[in-house]
Amino acid sequence: MxxxxxxxxxxxxxxxxxxxxxxxxxxxxxxxxxxxxxxxxxxxxxxxxxxxxxxSAALFRNFFSSRTNRLLAGSSIKYYLEPGTKVQLDPTGYLWLFSKEQWNASRTAIHELDPEKNKFEILDRDRIADILGINYQAKGHFPDVNSGIFCHLCGSLSAxxxxxxxxxxxxxxxxxxxxxxxxxxxxxxxxxxxxxxxxxxxxxxxxxxxxxxxxxxxxxxxxxxxxxxxxxxxxxxxxxLPKKRQLFALKIENNAGLLADSTSTIRPAIILPAGGVYIKPVFDKNIIIVGCADDLGQPFLMSDPEPDPLYFQRAIEPVLNHYFPELDFILSLKWAGYYDYHWxxxxxxxxxxxxxxxxxxxxxxxxxxxxxxxxxxxxxxxxxxxxxxxxxxxxxxxxxxxxxxxxxxxxxxx
Known part of the structure; x- marks a missing residue:
């Protein structure tokens, strides 16, 4: 040419x-x-x-307020559940925790959903306590834990x-x-x-x-x-537009109820009410993977692809320390990637x-x-x-x- x-x-x-x-x-x-x-x-x-x-954290859920997103996710999960896909699917569930303020803002959308059809149940504090040991009290920037949603058709897979x-x-x-x-x-x-x-x-x-x-x-x-x-x-x-997302793998020194309970029942993924922090338990490796769905302050740029240890110390570790004061861990691995956002x-x-x-x-x-x-x-x-x-x-x-x-x-x- x-x-x-x-x-x-x-x-x-x-x-x-x-x-x-x-x-x-x-x-x-x-x-x-x-x-x-x-x-x-x-x-x-x-x-x-x-x-x-x-x-990616490689979590999946069918729990959305939008009927479009429920259809896109629900039909995809149905395919992933087929035996021939071999994508290491593990439907351990999601435990989505809400503060009182968050629950009041979201409950209209939640109550419009059919729990049986969408395979979820609404939990009060007592039911949450049956699943997870957590500090419920609000303090400073950390809101209380008031209510929760347990989503059954959710979990993780290998992306x-x-x-x-x-x-x-x-x-x-x-x-x-x-x-x-x-x-x-x-x-x-x-x-x-x-x-x-x-x-x-x-x-x-x-x-x-x-x-x-x-x-x-x-x-x-x-x-x-x-x-x-x-x-x-x-x-x-x-x-x-691109937005950077960072993930951190924590080696658990004590169980603290995040990996399994006394009967070895594996814990679900957890979404905390503060800062968009979420937790993915990896039971067989004795680790949890944590991330933060931050928005304001995180630019829409393809910037430095390396994870920032200070980000973990400032945005995630304080949240974990508040809600799980007994948790003892070592930061063992960190990585970063990008989401493609459509606003x-x-x-x-x-x-x-x-x-x-x-x-x-x-x-x-x-x-x-x-x-x-x-x-x-x-x-x-x-x-x-x-x-x-x-x-x-x-x-x-x-x-x-x-x-x-x-x-x-x-x-x-x-």
């Missing part, structure tokens, strides 16, 4: 950028629906699910195993995968001026870090937190401009909704108006678009 770029052999029907859990699921369902199509899945890492997917599951199925059906391939730019053709309308332009190809170009009829961007940085230079406002409704986005579609904005719940999102994205790429989800329900594809969006604001946010 005149500009020195190297064109790769062949031409693809679809190229999917990003082999995290969302991109891999999309590739899998698109190839399943269109077995004769030539589809390429590209990722900057050495294997599927090695980016921010691997840095990396889930992404690799979809990528493996995709490859077994004849899909092509290029790992260690970092896409740096898009090649745009048909543009007469820098202000040309989008219906007069299209994406001709993409360029990787070695100068290789890849050409296709349709391009799908499923790059999570990198979506904004990838699309903004070509004039696309994706509605997706203001915290619900995924699937939108297109010309022959480019982006899928993301999962806002920290991509793993628990990945199967449904992959099916919906694949249906959109085929021009279908509806997608058939794992539980047999039908989902109107345009509901997750930006132009014809039809979703509810999520009220139950950690």
């Amino acid at each position: 005149a500009n020195g770029l190297k064109r790769t052999p062949g031409f693809f029907d679809f190229i999917i950028i990003g082999a995290g859990v969302i991109g891999s699921a999309t590739a899998c369902y698109l190839k399943k629906a269109l077995p004769e199509s030539r589809i390429l899945l590209i990722d900057r890492y050495h294997t599927a699910g090695a980016g921010n997917t691997a840095k 990396t195993a889930l992404a690799r599951h979809y990528a493996s199925l995709f490859k077994s059906m004849g899909g092509e995968i290029n790992f260690n391939t970092d896409i740096k730019e898009f090649i745009i053709t048909g543009q007469n001026s820098c202000y040309a309308p989008w219906d007069n332009v299209f994406i001709d190809g993409i360029v990787d870090q070695k100068g290789n170009t890849y050409n296709a009829k349709e391009f799908i961007v499923a790059t999570g937190a990198w979506t904004h940085d990838l699309l903004a230079p070509i004039g696309i406002a994706s509605g997706i 203001p409704d915290m619900t995924p986005v699937i939108e297109s401009v010309a022959n480019l579609t982006w899928v993301g904005g999962t806002s920290g719940s991509g793993i628990m909704k990945a199967d449904a999102i992959g099916r919906i994205a694949a249906a959109r790429m085929q021009g279908h108006k509806e997608a058939l989800l794992a539980d047999g329900s039908k989902f109107r594809v345009s509901r997750l678009s930006l132009q014809d969006r039809d979703v509810e604001k999520e009220e139950l946010i950690i």
Whole structure:
């Protein structure tokens, strides 16, 4: 080529950028629906699910106020429960704790949900005490523990195993995968001026870090937190922004009731009422993984990817010390990644401009909704108006678009 770029052999029907859990699921369902199509899945890492997917706490829940999120998560969990998925699913439950003020703010949304259908129960302090030993009293910045929700169809799984599951199925059906391939730019053709309308332009190809170009009829961007940085230079406002999230593994020196009780009943994941701090017990390794769903003060930037020990000391450790004063632990491991947020409704986005579609904005719940999102994205790429989800329900594809969006604001946010 005149500009020195190297064109790769062949031409693809679809190229999917990003082999995290969302991109891999999309590739899998698109190839399943269109077995004769030539589809390429590209990722900057050495294997599927090695980016921010691997840095997730990998918790899943079906407990949302939004009917859209309940449907996306519930149908996905149904698929994960099937024996053939092998994603190390462990439905130990969620224990979501509320202060009196938080409960008053959330109870209208909670009481609109059917406990039997959504598999949860409302707990008072006495019932919480049967499950967990905790300091209930408010002090300073730490609110009281007034009420709780125990969600039965919740727990954890292996996010990396889930992404690799979809990528493996995709490859077994004849899909092509290029790992260690970092896409740096898009090649745009048909543009007469820098202000040309989008219906007069299209994406001709993409360029990787070695100068290789890849050409296709349709391009799908499923790059999570990198979506904004990838699309903004070509004039696309994706509605997706990155936010850093940090996780810390604590080696438990004494049980303190967080891993199991005296009968060896394994504890659920716990969401505390202060600062969005959450706890994931890992019983077989005698550790808990803790994180904090902070918002104000945490910038929407792809900043330093390293975890900050001071963050743990200032934002998380004081919360643990207050609610679990008997807890004795050693900080053994820490890591950081990024969520891809979509404001203001915290619900995924699937939108297109010309022959480019982006899928993301999962806002920290991509793993628990990945199967449904992959099916919906694949249906959109085929021009279908509806997608058939794992539980047999039908989902109107345009509901997750930006132009014809039809979703509810999520009220139950950690």
